[in-house]
């Protein structure tokens with residue numbers, strides 16, 4: 360379990376996350392939603408242990424996150440930023456291999472140079488292959504990242520994160536740049552990953568994609584407005600209060616659909 364306990368976090372001088380308490384479980388797909396500036400990215404970075412907290416704490420498996428080494432954290436919690444910088448001249452498969460720790464230091468030193476990786480173990484190779492299959496990136500394994508579209512690069516970033524075999528996948532707006540088919544496909548992939556035991560936490564702007572999550576957290580001005588099932592969070596009252604927009608929430612094909620009025 361990954362938990363925020365009465366967590367407050369600053370972004371610059373601003374208190375962007377205020378007294379947030381929330382629990383994210385393995386085996387569940389959780390979505391963090393809320394308007395621009397609500398504090399979603401700041402919360403995600405804090406959950407990944409990438410930003411100092413002002414008060415409260417983040418706990419992973421009952422232990423405060425700072426008690427884990429950087430390596431332990433990186434192994435357990437894979438974080439994907441809104442815009443991931445990838446080594447553009449490097450082949451896709453080698454970028455995914457970065458998720459296994461291979462060549463990471465080289466990338467840090469020479470971010471724009473092609474990486475040439477040393478030998479990988481059989482375990483590494485299998486994890487890389489599996490991550491590429493899961494993200495439908497295997498067919499461009501030998502192409503350079505620079506030759507891919509934004510959406511394709513996004514899937515490569517996800518493959519790199521999955522290759523680490525983390526316990527939790529923390530994704531900040533993973534459907535950015537994705538067309539409708541790939542966005543739906545990604546959400547389905549995340550649901551499947553959660554179904555096989557991974558903890559998935561994703562910041563999503565599209566409420567109809569978020570409706571497919573098991574657990575939702577609605578933030579507004581750094582505070583939790585509601586959390587729980589899609590039915591309990593995606594109500595016209597909550598959405599009007601937070602987005603200032605009147606919406607209908609209807610059921611269609613067994614799913615909740617948010618439709619703006621007017």
Ligand SMILES: Nc1ncnc2c1ncn2[C@@H]1O[C@H](COP(=O)(O)OP(=O)(O)OP(=O)(O)O)[C@@H](O)[C@H]1O
Pocket residue numbers: 370371372373375393394395396397398399400401402
């Ligand atoms: N480096 C910074 N310095 C000052 N304020 C910041 C900084 N980074 C973010 N903020 C502010 O903190 C608040 C929360 O930002 P955050 O990026 O967490 O929101 P968000 O919900 O992810 O927004 P979006 O949906 O637009 O990506 C915003 O008001 C933002 O302007």
